[in-house]
Amino acid sequence: MTTQRPVRQAADLAMFGGGRAVPRELRIKAWPVVTEQDEQAVQRVLRSGRFTSASSGEQEIAGLEREWAEYVGTEHCVAVSNGTTALSIALSAAGVGPGDEVIVPALSFIGSAIAPLHLMAVPVFVDIDPVTFNLDPAALDAAITGRTKAIVVVHLHGLPAELDRITAIADRHGIAVIEDAAQAHGARYRGRAVGSFGALNTFSLNVSKNLATCGEGGLITTDDADLATKATMLRQFGELIPAHGERSYVAHLLGWNCKPNAIQAAFTRSRLKRFPAEAGIREDNVGRLLERLAEYPGFLLPEVPPDRTHAWHILRFRVNPAEFGLADEFAGPLRAVVQRALRAEGVPAAPYQLQPLPAQRVFDGIKAFRAEDFPATLRVLDDSFALQKAHLHPESGQLLARYADAFEKVWRQRDGLAAYATTAAYKPHWERASEIADEEWAAAFPQR
Missing domain, CATH: 3.90.1150.10 (Aspartate Aminotransferase, domain 1)
Known part of the structure; x- marks a missing residue:
């Protein structure tokens, strides 16, 4: 040299x-900024003795779900343990299963593509637009087959993808759109917040994200009440767990153990105000x-x-x-x-x-x-x-x-x-x- x-x-x-x-x-x-208000929110959970979504009467998780749905402009939000499990649950709730194809951009974090793999579905990779770094709609259209069940639309780095073109292609083929907005909290496309376009949409609350928790967390948004209920069941063993009262321990679906943490929900609620x-x-x-x-x-x-x-x-x-x-x-x-x-x-x-x-x-x-x-x-x-x-x-x-x-x-x-x-x-x-x-x-x- x-x-x-x-x-x-x-x-x-x-x-x-x-x-x-x-x-x-x-x-x-240091990021995230931790304030006295954040610490008080965490103390509030510690004093309550209710730490997960399985705790009868728990308020912080439900509060975060309500507040994020309102912020994004969707009818429902389901909190889960992290952004990758949010994507897996969203795909499963949308009906993706073994052998189905899920289109994923070739440039993204690994979680965007292993989520379908966890469902024994097949990730089909497509090229990106070199200016936006997001999924190229033309490449998407060419990649669709009779086995395509869903499209994971990643808003990479925080810039929304071409949602109008992508959703039009998906609608034409009867395919579910799942937004992966893990890096795009608060971004807007034609006046609407990302996370409000797909059948189900996902966010990460990882400690590195713009809207962070004190560790890990994830959010799923949707306007479909049935999909929201199914996602809530899938996050906890396929059970229907009441907000108050006794738990039946009946598993109606093959679910996961992806319960959210109340301490982290409270921390995020505090940060959401800022x-x-x-x-x-x-x-x-x-x-x-x-x-x-x-x-x-x-x-x-x-x-x-x-x-x-x-x-x-x-x-x-x-x-x-x-x-x-x-x-x-x-x-x-x-x-x-x-x-x-x-x-x-x-x-x-x-x-x-x-x-x-x-x-x-x-x-x-x-x-x-x-x-x-x-x-x-x-x-x-x-x-x-x-x-x-x-x-x-x-x-x-x-x-x-x-x-x-x-x-x-x-x-x-x-x-x-x-x-x-x-x-x-x-x-x-x-x-x-x-x-x-x-x-x-x-x-x-x-x-x-």
């Missing part, structure tokens, strides 16, 4: 020995960051169509090789070099997902992964990096301003970084992921 030329041209970059753009003492603030205000501050902070970065055309910024809003759970940036004076073939190496340069400056730039979902080993045996089936997904994985968590805290403005300084510094040294990108050894991380998997497995099971 030759580094002499770029070191000489970009000596003030931190990766080549210069000072950092982001001072070390300026750190990411959620709109925090989302508004986040919108302002992220907006200022993106306004700064728009001055540097080598970075392709997240785009938000005028008919929707973004929850800004994750920020994904792509590099534009042409603006660095490079041919398109250097997109991946350039991303790797720029990512390294930003990290050295103090910006926690990193990949979000190393490989397409269909390339994950858990799906071996379903259908052989072919790179040519997912060109947009692979390109986005190759030429993009993400920022997570740093922008969630309402007081992140100063930190994001320094991040913008780091982007500017990297952009000013683009010639040196471009030269470095043309000489550095490189392998796409979606290919490297297989080697990482081998190494992890060997370390975990050295005798196998």
Whole structure:
């Protein structure tokens, strides 16, 4: 690897020995913000002695369900143990079972695709739109077969997918839409909140999410009373458990044990009171960051169509090789070099997902992964990096301003970084992921 030329041209970059753009003492603030009101909500549960949905007279879980349904604009909400179980229960309540096909975008968190697998259904992966990073409606239409039972519509990073086009396709074929809004709390599509379009819709309350609990949690929304009842049964052994009175212990359906936790429900209820205000501050902070970065055309910024809003759970940036004076073939190496340069400056730039979902080993045996089936997904994985968590805290403005300084510094040294990108050894991380998997497995099971 030759580094002499770029070191000489970009000596003030931190990766080549210069000072950092982001001072070390300026750190990411802890998330979620825990207030005295949150602590009091938890204490309230501890004093009540009612800790799960199986506790007769429990109020916090029912309260969260009522308040989130009102916020989203649906008739019903069912709380469960986490976002992945929410998706499994929603699919099961919609009638998905063994052998059914469930369409899933090729770029998402693993939970979007293992939920159908847990039901012995078959995930069918489709490519994404390279601008929104969400499911491509044209690819969706082409993937539907006579066995397709449901479509998992992921609003990746917090940007709503093309819901009108997707629901129109689903309606034409008589297929259920299940929104996976795990990263999109509060985002709106044409004036309506996400989580109100599908037959059933799911949210995660993981501690990392915009609306977080103090651990894990999930929510299912629907306008269908029967589906809500079925989802409530499926979360707890298939039983019909009364809000008050004796439990019969009769299992009417094959359900799970995915009961929500009352402490976590109370914590989320407390945070929900601040959620709109925090989302508004986040919108302002992220907006200022993106306004700064728009001055540097080598970075392709997240785009938000005028008919929707973004929850800004994750920020994904792509590099534009042409603006660095490079041919398109250097997109991946350039991303790797720029990512390294930003990290050295103090910006926690990193990949979000190393490989397409269909390339994950858990799906071996379903259908052989072919790179040519997912060109947009692979390109986005190759030429993009993400920022997570740093922008969630309402007081992140100063930190994001320094991040913008780091982007500017990297952009000013683009010639040196471009030269470095043309000489550095490189392998796409979606290919490297297989080697990482081998190494992890060997370390975990050295005798196998």
